[in-house]
Amino acid sequence: MSSASASSSSMPAAYINTEAVMNALPISAERRSLLTRLKNDRLANLRPPSEFFDRDRFSKPSGMVDITQRLSYNLTHFQSNYILIVLGLLIYCLITNFWLLFTIIFLILGLNFVRKLPPNEPFVFQQFVITQKQLYTGLIIISVPLLWISSAGSAVFWIVGASAVLVLGHAAFLATGVDSEFAAAANQV
Template identity: 85%
Template sequence: MSSSSASSSNMPASFINPESVMDALPISPERRSLLTRLKNDKLSNLRPPSEFFDRERFSKPSGMVDITQRLSYNLTYFQSNYILVVLGLLIYCLITNFWLLFTIIFLVFGLNFIRKLPPNEPFVFQSFVITQKQLYSGLIFISVPLLWISSAGSAIFWIVGASAVLVLGHAAFLAPGVDSQFNQV
């Protein structure tokens, strides 16, 4: 069998199906439907990069009135693109800060483990009997130092600051398109 016929009959190994990833995550069905609704509502009107990075429309605003008009128009028109910018900064922050990524994974799996335990039955580990309150307290007791070591507070401020500079800078310096004139009438 040739390699071209084998690759055409099977999907490549690097292909990842988004639904299978969502099913593998420890997320409740209610939160999964919320994420799906967010994806369908907010990210459905994603603008193309040629429009988002249109160099001909970048210009210096003439004053505060012009800045507020540009912000008002661009923040609503490019809302989905700005959400992707913030998510990209968040992913970049997690990739470059291993301890923060480890801490978040530890918290998610710890909370998911405790949530899946039967509500009124204690957890028995060897000869120790541990209640759910004690498990939550232990998770908090371990997570607080991990969050401090991973600089979670500074990461949050960095994401907020970098997002504000990028999003507000783009929105203030990008002149509204021709279609904005028709929307005002």
């Protein structure tokens, strides 16, 4: 066994060097810091799978008051887990719809290219002189049919619908934790 494979085998399988991934992305430093802050704020509150999928706490709600209490508690308590579910559905949608993935990459690269051009200097391509407004207009004209071909509207509705069913279903059928009962008792005193 080589030393490289020995050192990689001691590293956990779920470990991803997020700093290297963030530095490899073609985004500005301020957006990179925003993503880092989001990662630190949101993903720091991830609840463990044993708590999120606790089969002993799944039960049928007794009525609308119980559903409201469960939704209120679970949507805030498991917020980071629900964000990961929505991101997972988004990634699944992009992986299974090649045209949508192509369209989004095309839009991002096109907008990035036009944004990096000097604002007052036209773009010269062979003998054609194209202004920044014309480039944005051309990008929109090309993107609208691509978005239609890739069924972007139905993908958005699918992601919203599937996310709502999964997140609200989980939040409504998972009984609140013991800590919420202590908080309710403390508010009554």
